[in-house]
Amino acid sequence: xxxxxxxxxxxxxxxxxxxxxxxxxxxxxxxxxxxxxxxxxxxxxxxxxxxxxxxxxxxxxxxxxxxxxxxxxxxxxxxxxxxxxxxxxxxxxxxxxxxxxxxxxxxxxxxxxx
Ligand code: HEC
Numbered sequence: 001x002x003x004x005x006x007x008x009x010x011x012x013x014x015x016x017x018x019x020x021x022x023x024x025x026x027x028x029x030x031x032x033x034x035x036x037x038x039x040x041x042x043x044x045x046x047x048x049x050x051x052x053x054x055x056x057x058x059x060x061x062x063x064x065x066x067x068x069x070x071x072x073x074x075x076x077x078x079x080x081x082x083x084x085x086x087x088x089x090x091x092x093x094x095x096x097x098x099x100x101x102x103x104x105x106x107x108x109x110x111x112x113x114x
Contacts, residue, residue, distance in 0.1 A: 035103075035106040036114050041068065045075075048095055076103055079094060081094070
């Protein structure tokens with residue numbers, strides 16, 4: 001009897017631990033390193049998008065942090081041609097997955113101006 005109680009307690013403890021672990025990973029954005037706006041996000045947008053969006057192509061200007069931050073989700077959709085948003089850079093090819101993933105992690109980490 002005593003043994004059963006211990007087994008039940010251990011299972012409950014195990015369940016609680018697995019939930020906590022999931023939560024930590026979610027806020028941790030899959031355990032990714034911190035993505036820097038200055039070192040990664042800005043150069044990526046500047047080099048691949050601002051030939052056109054530095055001056056408002058299609059009504060979108062990404063010439064400063066605030067505008068990138070405000071448009072982050074449509075930018076991510078455009079880089080993956082998700083949700084009916086046209087693939088960008090226009091006409092393709094799409095950016096490297098590693099860059100697109102870094103942009104997604106940057107959003108997940110709170111779109112820091114770091
Ligand atoms: C060669 C020029 C050019 C480049 C480079 C370019 N764009 Fe665009 N983009 C356009 C034009 C033109 C439009 C408007 C297209 C239209 O209305 O059909 C547009 C539209 C968009 C839109 C709106 C799309 C929609 O379906 O509503 C987004 C978001 C966007 N661009 C993001 C980006 C991002 C992010 C990059 C870089 C990864 C990028 N663009 C690179 C020219 C460009």
